[in-house]
Amino acid sequence: MTNKEIAKEILKNVGGNGNISNATHCATRLRLNLTDEKKMSIDGLEKIDGVIKAQMSNGQLQVVLGGKVTGVYAEFSEMLETGKQGKTDSAQEKKKFGLNRLIETISGIFSPVLPILVGCGMVQSLTAIISTFGLVQPDSGFFLVLKMTGDLIFYFMPFFLAVSAAQKFKTSIYLSVALAGAYMYPTIMNGAAEAASTGVRFLDFLGLPILYVNYKSTVIPIIISVWILSYVHRFIDRHVPEMFKIILTSMLTLLIMVPFELILIGPVGSYLGMYIAQGVKILYTSFGFIGAFLLGAFRPVLVMFGMHYAITPIMVQELSETGKTIIIPALLAGNLAQSGAAFATFILIKDKKEKSGAFSAALSALFGITEPAMYGYNLKYKKPFYAALFAAGTAAAYMSVFHAYSIAAALPGILSLPTYNADSFIYIITGVLIAVIGAFVLTLILGIDNNSKLNLFKRK
Structure with missing residues (x-):
């Protein structure tokens, strides 16, 4: 299906543009606030070719589209503008304040900013590589403009x-x-x-x-x-x-x-x-690797419920106050572990079409976009997801012991590795290997069903 066709089907299954009070998107999800939630069809949305998952979270409909989200959102926005704009229902606006409302508000504010936040973070990764290897003079115009570009949103x-x-x-x-x-x-x-x-x-x-x-x-x-x-x-x-x-x-x-x-x-x-920034530091200092293990392990769970944006302002505040963040290494472990588990799932799956999709999803997770791997394969087979949680927590705990941190809010994936550091960079590399290989091996051991786990280790 084309992006326009996907957008048209989504609009149809959420009750039309008259049922939409607000529409935005993040790196992988179309996020919609609906006037009447009874008019939408989750089952109908999930049957659309290109939709990975649809769910209600914190009073917001989230349609997971992976890398298609930007194109689909552009088409979706045009349909809203050319049709009757959805009006905000007064009852919807007067929801009782609570944790769900707070998370939905934070998500709604940070979702539109996320692409430029990640973009600037990735430019900072590039400047880190150039600086580390001395590819250009640090006082050259080229390097200064590159550094300025990476700092734009943060300043x-x-x-x-x-x-x-x-x-x-x-x-x-x-x-x-x-x-x-x-x-x-x-x-x-x-x-x-x-x-x-x-x-x-x-x-x-x-x-x-x-x-x-x-x-x-x-x-x-x-x-x-x-x-x-x-x-x-x-x-x-x-x-x-x-x-x-x-x-x-x-x-x-x-x-x-x-x-x-x-x-x-x-x-x-x-x-x-x-x-808040100091509180995060104290939490890590007081609970050490336990706090890091919990954040690394439960990061994918936060993503499932769309609650991971609650961490974003804390992370940005950390960068503002200290010039580095100790949170992102745990997020990196969470993303890469999902990739490792999906790669193992790719090996264990026998259906050729599904096998191809699993490899693409695992590759996407390696670069920081985890929803295709998590929803499409790891959660589907359950055991790979559990393996990923354990490997992520272990990797995050390991890196925290060696005081891991990042100097940029880049998308947690292999391309942003130059922005990470610890007592020695080797501990970052080791943590990455624990996350990816740990989840990979553990998934092979557990298998994706009762018969698959032994296939690789037994020969008749």
Whole structure:
């Protein structure tokens, strides 16, 4: 089926565009918020050629498409634009707040940003390779532009999140970007950079202090700011007379929000993010390899329920605060173990067509896209999935013992290996081998059914 045909069938099985309140996508999934969940058909979606899996998670329909997702989403978006746009159901918007709602919100904000986040991370992998092998001079224009390209989203993170948060909270994108601009304005950024030398740590605003904080790469302040903006802007717009809206609405909104975010939201959100990053470090320090084992082993489970995006802001905050993240090595172990298990499944499967698909899925997982391998083969046969969980946990625990970390938010796969380090890089390589070979061998031992496991080890 073509991408257009897949998109058309998906739209048909979710109840039409009138049943869609919000549509976005991540690296492998089409993510839809529906007005009426009773109008969709999970069975119908999973019968579509090209759809790996469909599931409801955290109040959101997730259609797993693997590498097809970008093309299908483009066609899907055109169908929504040319047809009747789905309107948000008021009852849907007033869901009771809880963990599911929080995860769905984080996912909705980070999903649109993920492609550029991964793209910049992969460019950082390339710069790491060039730097390690001394391929060009570090002060050359070529290297500096490459480094700048890799740093783009991490330096200007508030702007990117302002756009996606505005879409999620259904408020003005331009006012949201203006709030990000206030955080990144030279007066604030230069004040933060010079605070140590000048001793001046805040700006006086009508007797209230505006702290000089470096908001580069921060996540929490802009998300909270845009969330509050969505209420403030609606309130002002509702009460300003129609003839004065164009003059007063934006002006009053900015006059309220900019001082409020700089005085209260920004500093509180920044410190909250810092404490979250420190908390992750303490968790790893206190529980050591046990914490790493659990994260590595259960990473695929988080992916199954679409909850893995809850880790993304913590990871980004870690990079912002410390310049490295100790979380990603566990994610790397989780992805590569799924690949190893799928390669073993490829060997054990006898059907030629399914065999070919298993090899492609295993190769995809090796580069960081695990859903085809996980849903298409490992979970289908169960034992490969369990083997992958154990191997991933073991590999993550091993790497944590040797203080493994990554300096970029690149897609966890073999192409991003140059961004990883530990007490010695050999421990990263060993951890990768534990994940891939461990899952591979364990799957061969366990087999994919009661008869397959002995075939490779017995000869008549």
